[in-house]
Amino acid sequence: MVKILGGLVAAIVIAVGGFFGFEFYVQHRVVNEIDGVFEQIRTSGGKASHGKVSFDLLNRTVTIADIATQTAAQPSVSVKIASINASGVSQPDTARFSADNIEVRDVEVGAAMGPQPGPSVTYKAPRITVKEFSGPASLQQQPPSSSAAELYRFAIEQFAGIGAASISVPSIAGTMNFGAALQDGKFTYSGLEVRGIKDGKIATTKVDGFTFTAMTLEKGKTQKIAGDLTNLTMLDFDAMTIAATFDPQRANDDRYYRAYRQFSVGSYVLTPGQGMRMRIEGLTFDDVGLRPSRIKLPALLAVMPPAGATPTPAQMQDLIEKVADFYEGIRIGNAEARGISVETPDSPIKLAAMRFNLENGKIRELAFEGLDTSTPKGPVKVGRFALKSLDIAGLMRMGALYSNPAQRPSPDQALGFFLLLEGAEVKGLIAPYRNSNKPITIDAINLGWGQFVGPIPSKARLTAKLTTPIDPTNPAAKPILAAGIDTVAIDLDLGAAWTEASRAFALEPVSLELGGLLKASARVSLANVPREAFSPNLAQATAMAAQIDAGTLEFVLRDMGAIDVAVAQYAGTQNLSREAARQAIVDNIKASSEQTGAANPDTAAVVAALTRFVETPGQTLIIKLTPLGKVPALQLMQLLKTDPLVALAQFRIEASTGL
Numbered sequence: 196m197v198k199i200l201g202g203l204v205a206a207i208v209i210a211v212g213g214f215f216g217f218e219f220y221v222q223h224r225v226v227n228e229i230d231g232v233f234e235q236i237r238t239s240g241g242k243a244s245h246g247k248v249s250f251d252l253l254n255r256t257v258t259i260a261d262i263a264t265q266t267a268a269q270p271s272v273s274v275k276i277a278s279i280n281a282s283g284v285s286q287p288d289t290a291r292f293s294a295d296n297i298e299v300r301d302v303e304v305g306a307a308m309g310p311q312p313g314p315s316v317t318y319k320a321p322r323i324t325v326k327e328f329s330g331p332a333s334l335q336q337q338p339p340s341s342s343a344a345e346l347y348r349f350a351i352e353q354f355a356g357i358g359a360a361s362i363s364v365p366s367i368a369g370t371m372n373f374g375a376a377l378q379d380g381k382f383t384y385s386g387l388e389v390r391g392i393k394d395g396k397i398a399t400t401k402v403d404g405f406t407f408t409a410m411t412l413e414k415g416k417t418q419k420i421a422g423d424l425t426n427l428t429m430l431d432f433d434a435m436t437i438a439a440t441f442d443p444q445r446a447n448d449d450r451y452y453r454a455y456r457q458f459s460v461g462s463y464v465l466t467p468g469q470g471m472r473m474r475i476e477g478l479t480f481d482d483v484g485l486r487p488s489r490i491k492l493p494a495l496l497a498v499m500p501p502a503g504a505t506p507t508p509a510q511m512q513d514l515i516e517k518v519a520d521f522y523e524g525i526r527i528g529n530a531e532a533r534g535i536s537v538e539t540p541d542s543p544i545k546l547a548a549m550r551f552n553l554e555n556g557k558i559r560e561l562a563f564e565g566l567d568t569s570t571p572k573g574p575v576k577v578g579r580f581a582l583k584s585l586d587i588a589g590l591m592r593m594g595a596l597y598s599n600p601a602q603r604p605s606p607d608q609a610l611g612f613f614l615l616l617e618g619a620e621v622k623g624l625i626a627p628y629r630n631s632n633k634p635i636t637i638d639a640i641n642l643g644w645g646q647f648v649g650p651i652p653s654k655a656r657l658t659a660k661l662t663t664p665i666d667p668t669n670p671a672a673k674p675i676l677a678a679g680i681d682t683v684a685i686d687l688d689l690g691a692a693w694t695e696a697s698r699a700f701a702l703e704p705v706s707l708e709l710g711g712l713l714k715a716s717a718r719v720s721l722a723n724v725p726r727e728a729f730s731p732n733l734a735q736a737t738a739m740a741a742q743i744d745a746g747t748l749e750f751v752l753r754d755m756g757a758i759d760v761a762v763a764q765y766a767g768t769q770n771l772s773r774e775a776a777r778q779a780i781v782d783n784i785k786a787s788s789e790q791t792g793a794a795n796p797d798t799a800a801v802v803a804a805l806t807r808f809v810e811t812p813g814q815t816l817i818i819k820l821t822p823l824g825k826v827p828a829l830q831l832m833q834l835l836k837t838d839p840l841v842a843l844a845q846f847r848i849e850a851s852t853g854l
């Protein structure tokens with residue numbers, strides 16, 4: 196709206212400038228100049244007329260009544276003005292015109308959004324005041340092309356030629372009608388003020404308030420929507436940055452140019468109907484820039500389908516590609532929405548803040564903070580949820596692959612999703628756990644991946660720290676519940692990485708701590724892992740997997756109470772004392788080892804370590820397996836299923852304990 200109004204005011208004041216030729220103080224020359232300007236509009240195919248023109252030489256004042264214009268380009272824009280009064284007019288040189296004050300009364304602007312009858316919007320302003328205006332003394336010739344891109348570019352160039360200390364509009368009322376999607380729309384602006392207009396730049400734009408109401412048709416029912424916005428402020432707007440995106444000479448310009456220093460809104464309330472209401476306490480966008488080489492507005496406008504037309508799959512893919520390019524051309528240093536609340540028929544939702552930044556089509560971090568809502572099973576709170584390095588442009592291009600039902604993407608294209616996101620983070624989550632009356636609490640979960648081989652990441656890390664209730668319906672949990680433990684703290688750290696130079700793949704770190712029970716860690720390595728093993732082609736990856744060999748395996752298990760829980764469970768089922776139950780478990784370990792000792796002499800060391808681990812609470816058990824030679828990983832996995840003893844015989848086994 197601000198841009199449309201700025202263009203309107205520019206057209207008005209430039210028209211006033213055209214009223215003055217080389218000797219503006221001669222009235223008949225003024226009238227001739229006015230007629231010449233309006234004739235120029237008519238010559239370009241538009242409509243233009245005016246009423247009485249009066250000139251006061253003593254006060255240097257010109258008044259024009261009953262102005263009406265309509266553009267030739269379709270969809271058309273029409274302008275009606277009851278009167279324009281310019282006072283303190285002067286002409287510093289033959290090319291420039293200035294006025295101390297310009298008053299415009301009863302302005303009405305109508306804009307069609309396509310073939311009529313169809314979507315349209317109108318604006319009405321009782322008064323527009325321009326202070327200390329300066330602009331060209333004649334109206335420039337419109338471009339021969341009627342394309343939207345050329346007209347936008349022409350309007351920006353005209354705007355760049357004017358200057359003004361301020362433009363103020365106390366109120367604007369309008370209507371909008373977008374067919375079945377939006378009917379009987381009404382809106383108002385209050386307290387619009389623009390200051391510091393010069394060289395295509397605006398220092399400050401402020402709007403005290405904006406409200407709208409409209410009717411929509413949803414599922415056969417009419418719904419009323421309404422909105423209320425306060426304290427809109429725009430700082431350091433540069434129209435020449437937007438003009439650069441229309442300039443064919445700047446098609447290869449890959450630099451970012453700032454379009455806004457800051458754009459902010461106070462409170463915003465939206466009532467979309469169906470018992471819903473949304474409120475945002477504040478919105479801020481800082482350092483908004485555009486890159487001409489990627490924005491390419493003329494190309495984007497050229498592929499936009501006409502209103503009501505259904506694009507073909509090829510046209511849709513082309514459109515999505517252009518929109519993805521557009522996103523790659525936008526930079527937002529910081530965007531923030533604060534104090535978000537949504538009232539729904541089910542339960543309210545509150546969000547303290549949402550933040551993101553955007554450059555090269557990627558959001559470096561999209562964060563949601565302070566979520567508070569509820570479900571039928573209880574409240575849900577999230578301190579922070581964030582997505583890291585989210586590729587919006589790439590996500591749109593991937594979506595384009597699915598736009599044609601007759602041509603689905605290949606598996607490697609589908610796996611490209613991993614390239615569009617580098618990780619996620621959750622902190623401070625509290626939520627109901629199944630049917631228990633206790634919540635699950637997540638202190639932090641971090642997941643990230645990278646170091647891509649084609650579309651597949653070869654490096655990943657997952658860390659998690661949470662506390663969860665024990666599920667009483669799970670039979671495996673009965674020993675823990677019997678020990679008086681109804682919640683368990685989990686601390687997980689899992690990492691995996693492949694090194695191309697050594698062709699080694701390692702699961703490290705691998706650690707899991709169950710608070711009050713045990714702490715386990717492991718290191719699993721593979722050797723001779725070729726790059727082709729990460730192929731999205733399943734047949735190729737399987738063939739390459741045959742080259743992979745097992746490496747050193749190491750497991751560390753520290754008892755923090757799990758052995759006592761197991762002993763107590765065994766004692767209860769066997770009707771034994773705890774001491775007798777512990778000895779029975781040790782005896783069973785020794786008895787089973789007699790069958791495996793002949794197959795692998797290292798078994799004795801393992802049995803000795805296991806018995807010490809069970810006999811003495813709080814022990815740490817360490818087991819290390821080192822391949823005795825080349826051990827194909829696929830063959831090892833098969834042997835572990837069919838003959839574990841033969842599989843273990845291919846390793847030197849070391850076992851020890853320590854407190």
